[in-house]
Amino acid sequence: MALWGGRFASGPADSVAALSRSVDFDWRLASYDIKVNLVHLDGLVSAGVIATGNGEVIRAGLKALGAEILGGKFSYDDSDEDVHSAIERGLIAKIGAIGGALRAGRSRNDLVVTDFKLYLIDHLLEIASLTTSLIEAFNEQSLANVEVFAPGFTHLQHAQPIVFGHELAKHSQALLRDLDRIGDWLVRNSISPLGAGALSGSGLQPNPESSGETLGFDGVVANSIDAVSDRDFAAEALFVMAMLGVHLSRIGEEFTLWSTNEFSWVEIADAYSTGSSIMPQKKNPDIAELARGKSGRLVGNLTALLTTLKGLPFAYNRDLQEDKEPVFDSVETLLVLLPALTGMVATAKFRTENISSGAHSGFALATEVADYLAKKSVPFAQAHEAAGECVKVCEQTKRELHELTDEQLAAIHPELKSDLREFLTVSGAIASRTSSLGTSIPSVTAQIAELKNATQEAKQWISNEVERFSGMMKP
Numbered sequence: 430m431a432l433w434g435g436r437f438a439s440g441p442a443d444s445v446a447a448l449s450r451s452v453d454f455d456w457r458l459a460s461y462d463i464k465v466n467l468v469h470l471d472g473l474v475s476a477g478v479i480a481t482g483n484g485e486v487i488r489a490g491l492k493a494l495g496a497e498i499l500g501g502k503f504s505y506d507d508s509d510e511d512v513h514s515a516i517e518r519g520l521i522a523k524i525g526a527i528g529g530a531l532r533a534g535r536s537r538n539d540l541v542v543t544d545f546k547l548y549l550i551d552h553l554l555e556i557a558s559l560t561t562s563l564i565e566a567f568n569e570q571s572l573a574n575v576e577v578f579a580p581g582f583t584h585l586q587h588a589q590p591i592v593f594g595h596e597l598a599k600h601s602q603a604l605l606r607d608l609d610r611i612g613d614w615l616v617r618n619s620i621s622p623l624g625a626g627a628l629s630g631s632g633l634q635p636n637p638e639s640s641g642e643t644l645g646f647d648g649v650v651a652n653s654i655d656a657v658s659d660r661d662f663a664a665e666a667l668f669v670m671a672m673l674g675v676h677l678s679r680i681g682e683e684f685t686l687w688s689t690n691e692f693s694w695v696e697i698a699d700a701y702s703t704g705s706s707i708m709p710q711k712k713n714p715d716i717a718e719l720a721r722g723k724s725g726r727l728v729g730n731l732t733a734l735l736t737t738l739k740g741l742p743f744a745y746n747r748d749l750q751e752d753k754e755p756v757f758d759s760v761e762t763l764l765v766l767l768p769a770l771t772g773m774v775a776t777a778k779f780r781t782e783n784i785s786s787g788a789h790s791g792f793a794l795a796t797e798v799a800d801y802l803a804k805k806s807v808p809f810a811q812a813h814e815a816a817g818e819c820v821k822v823c824e825q826t827k828r829e830l831h832e833l834t835d836e837q838l839a840a841i842h843p844e845l846k847s848d849l850r851e852f853l854t855v856s857g858a859i860a861s862r863t864s865s866l867g868t869s870i871p872s873v874t875a876q877i878a879e880l881k882n883a884t885q886e887a888k889q890w891i892s893n894e895v896e897r898f899s900g901m902m903k904p
């Protein structure tokens with residue numbers, strides 16, 4: 430059923446109906462639409478636009494329709510343009526023409542933004558909650574590996590030794606920032622656009638503050654034209670999800686690499702691996718690869734919306750209907766990806782012997798040589814030169830740094846004495862990194878304790894927000 434038509438001599442051509450139809454995807458907003466309609470109804474009754482008795486009939490009809498939608502008993506049909514028209518059709522079918530009274534004082538322009546914001550609040554909080562489980566999986570694995578030495582990489586080349594728990598815990602830090610961004614998003618975007626009407630507000634709906642508050646928002650958008658034109662909130666949500674997706678992708682890449690025969694650092698549990706249809710011996714890290722692969726669409730969805738918004742006149746334009754599919758896709762992608770990746774991380778078995786065996790290789794202790802000289806007040810640039818020369822001599826004479834003779838050391842720099850060898854151990858190098866962010870075992874242990882606190886705090890604010898907005902979600 431179209432929500433317009435009075436001034437038209439004919440209905441839309443089939444091709445136009447097919448083009449403009451959004452109900453196949455925006456039906457995801459149905460329960461939020463019922464909720465917003467109920468609150469809008471209260472406003473109309475308080476303003477005397479709808480008589481109390483009629484208000485009761487409409488309220489009962491909306492509630493019954495909401496229950497039917499949740500129970501799968503009412504859905505859209507071929508005649509519906511979008512979720513809003515489908516719900517009005519359903520309401521009128523249920524209670525008669527009086528159902529059409531609800532359209533007073535609002536437009537689909539403010540209705541759709543209000544529904545969409547509710548959808549995003551609901552789903553970003555769900556994504557936040559799933560992300561905390563992934564963070565907890567990393568926290569646990571980090572703690573279990575806090576005494577495992579590993580080669581640290583830059584440019585994917587051995588760089589300096591680290592503890593493996595440090596390597597794993599960095600992912601928790603990145604994911605905590607994703608949670609922060611969801612929290613920031615809520616602070617900025619939890620304001621109600623309802624009452625903006627098509628663009629100028631309405632003479633019939635006097636109290637957007639009260640409807641915004643009843644819906645659970647923290648306030649009302651200040652400018653009605655901005656209220657119906659703003660899609661920053663959707664773009665920002667897409668960025669938050671794309672950034673999270675990029676983090677998941679980088680995690681996926683590491684696990685894929687670590688599970689190769691060449692690395693053999695991790696064994697991914699059978700439940701989180703897949704086989705090959707032709708090669709019976711294969712156990713593939715498909716979850717990690719899908720984490721990497723799916724980030725592409727998350728970034729693409731952000732790009733799609735920004736491209737739609739660029740250059741749009743700043744009011745409602747039908748282009749804005751294109752805001753929803755990228756958001757739904759990003760949300761639904763993360764809802765399937767996060768639990769699988771969390772399971773993969775939580776059940777992964779790290780082969781600590783293989784991880785540790787390479788900790789010293791690739792002259793990973795060359796920085797210790799330079800630091801040794803720097804501590805003797807040799808300017809670091811010279812110290813760096815001398816350490817580089819040590820590596821060169823080692824390569825030429827096929828030996829490790831600690832195997833250089835006293836004569837070879839003295840020939841490279843007079844301050845290089847035999848006590849240098851004490852510093853050329855993986856454990857010594859790691860133990861020396863005692864600053865708060867460094868890789869010494871006590872530093873990393875403290876970092877993980879701090880991470881656990883931060884994760885608990887995040888879980889707390891997420892559950893507070895879920896609680897605070899819960900009334901908003903139930904029709």
Ligand code: ARG
Pocket residue numbers: 451455511537538541745747749750751
């Ligand atoms: N389905 C539309 C959308 O998602 C609802 C708003 C339609 N407004 C309009 N003026 N045609 O954007």
